[in-house]
Amino acid sequence: MRDVRVATVQFQHEPGDKSYNLGRVRHFVSEAAESRVEIIAFPEMCLTGYWHVRKLTREGVEALAERVPDGPSTQELLRLSCDHSMTIGAGLIERGDDGKLYNAYVVAMPDGRWALHRKLHAFEGPFISSGDTYTVFDTPQGCRVGVLICYDNNIIENGRATALLGAEILLAPHQTGGTNSVSPHGMKPVDPAIWARRKKDPAACEAEICGPKGRGWLMRWLPSRAHDNGMFLLFSNGIGLDDDEIRTGNAMVLDPYGEIIAESRAASDAMVVVDLDASLLEMSSGRRWLRARRPELYGSLAVPTGKEQDTRRVRFGE
Numbered sequence: 001m002r003d004v005r006v007a008t009v010q011f012q013h014e015p016g017d018k019s020y021n022l023g024r025v026r027h028f029v030s031e032a033a034e035s036r037v038e039i040i041a042f043p044e045m046c047l048t049g050y051w052h053v054r055k056l057t058r059e060g061v062e063a064l065a066e067r068v069p070d071g072p073s074t075q076e077l078l079r080l081s082c083d084h085s086m087t088i089g090a091g092l093i094e095r096g097d098d099g100k101l102y103n104a105y106v107v108a109m110p111d112g113r114w115a116l117h118r119k120l121h122a123f124e125g126p127f128i129s130s131g132d133t134y135t136v137f138d139t140p141q142g143c144r145v146g147v148l149i150c151y152d153n154n155i156i157e158n159g160r161a162t163a164l165l166g167a168e169i170l171l172a173p174h175q176t177g178g179t180n181s182v183s184p185h186g187m188k189p190v191d192p193a194i195w196a197r198r199k200k201d202p203a204a205c206e207a208e209i210c211g212p213k214g215r216g217w218l219m220r221w222l223p224s225r226a227h228d229n230g231m232f233l234l235f236s237n238g239i240g241l242d243d244d245e246i247r248t249g250n251a252m253v254l255d256p257y258g259e260i261i262a263e264s265r266a267a268s269d270a271m272v273v274v275d276l277d278a279s280l281l282e283m284s285s286g287r288r289w290l291r292a293r294r295p296e297l298y299g300s301l302a303v304p305t306g307k308e309q310d311t312r313r314v315r316f317g318e
Helices: 018-034 051-055 058-064 072-084 150-154 156-164 192-196 202-210 222-229 285-291 311-316
Strands: 004-011 039-041 087-095 101-108 114-118 135-138 144-147 169-173 232-242 245-248 252-254 260-263 270-276
Touching: 004 018, 004 252, 018 039, 018 072, 018 087, 018 270, 039 169, 039 232, 051 058, 058 087, 072 087, 072 101, 072 114, 087 169, 101 144, 101 169, 114 135, 114 144, 150 156, 150 169, 156 222, 156 285, 169 222, 192 202, 192 232, 202 245, 222 232, 222 252, 222 285, 252 270, 260 270
Parallel strands: 004 039, 004 232, 039 087, 144 169, 169 232
Antiparallel strands: 004 270, 087 101, 101 114, 135 144, 232 245, 232 252, 252 260
16 A cells, blocks of 8 residues: 545435435535545445435335446446546445345446445345445555445454455445434434534534544444554544434544544534555554464354344344
């Protein structure tokens, strides 16, 4: 890997309005190009909208879904990527060749190549299927990049598997913060009244999005994914009203030691830009620990315990 300038974005999407949402992507790509950004990450399902999808009929979800790479959204991402010599990642709903619908993340590259990750732990309604493949690829910028979408990052094995496939940078698109976790000490909803008063009382709003319902929750585990696996991590997220929940933003970039090197605490659409120092990778703790692994001891990790459940059941306590 060489040094590379990256950006990660938080923005409030409009549910079902792909034209508006693509407009926000164009805006931030143009702004990033002025700063000579080479890789940019947008949030999970930011092109189609996210939380409202769980309430849609099968026909409603299919109406939002697109083929990859032939669909209009991917084609627009590829055009933007070529025009700005930038690798661009953004989330949508994919209509697969197998007839299934996926929460997917497209990464368009300026040489015309593209990569696709299907969320491994999907729970966005009964019509969204989970993927079954890790996604790691080389970019024209001389970096090896992996993708894990939202809940994928909660399962520590996914981060390790992605690192073992050689990922140096992990794109981690989310729609999180302000969710009503079934865990007594997990995330809880952000008060919509506080969000509505964010311009009049910004301190109260920042306390919500940066406290235990947002950034504080992320800090319990997200830095570990970067640190333990020796990867840079680009966290992108929604911000603001998402159906009946408030997303908390907190767009950030972490280095291979799990240190935050750039972040946003804005209660609005925002982008952070930072240069990644590739020299940090080789001797980072996680990279060194990977070399000390003893795979012959880990067979039990691939043996079912009998306690495994569908992600929807775990997520909602069903």
